[in-house]
Amino acid sequence: MCIFCKIVNNEIPSNPVMENDNFIAFHDLNPKAPVHVLVIPKVHVESFNDVSAEMMAGMTTFIQDVAEHVGIKASGYRVITNVGENGGQEVKHLHFHVLGGARLKWGHFSDADPKDFL
Numbered sequence: 001m002c003i004f005c006k007i008v009n010n011e012i013p014s015n016p017v018m019e020n021d022n023f024i025a026f027h028d029l030n031p032k033a034p035v036h037v038l039v040i041p042k043v044h045v046e047s048f049n050d051v052s053a054e055m056m057a058g059m060t061t062f063i064q065d066v067a068e069h070v071g072i073k074a075s076g077y078r079v080i081t082n083v084g085e086n087g088g089q090e091v092k093h094l095h096f097h098v099l100g101g102a103r104l105k106w107g108h109f110s111d112a113d114p115k116d117f118l
């Protein structure tokens with residue numbers, strides 16, 4: 001069973017933020033911003049490649065509610081999901097990073113020069 005399924009099953013502890021029948025939100029163990037919450041489906045879905053549009057409909061509303069709940073909805077935030085090898089996905093259970101609480105930098109995403117791919 002994957003690490004996030006163990007969090008869903010309360011087999012390992014997390015610092016929960018919110019949950020409903022289908023999704024849970026908890027604080028990232030290694031926060032990259034003052035607010036860094038992970039949002040996951042309770043059922044195991046490997047990545048964004050595998051999620052249904054129907055599940056994403058519920059996920060969208062839930063993420064909006066999480067942003068409100070942690071007080072970053074009005075000030076702004078970023079939602080990220082890393083997919084697969086090049087996306088840098090480490091945990092193979094779909095998760096959305098919800099980051100905020102301060103002005104976020106726009107990152108250095110790759111050492112490859114985008115101009116080389118034009």
Ligand code: 5GP
Binds near residue numbers: 028030081092
């Ligand atoms: P990824 O790189 O797969 O997009 O992100 C995985 C995220 O999960 C990382 O930000 C990492 O800090 C977080 N993480 C990994 N293991 C745990 C854990 O056991 N508990 C919590 N709360 N976060 C975790």
Ligand code: ZN
Binds near residue numbers: 001002043044045093
């Ligand atoms: Zn899982």
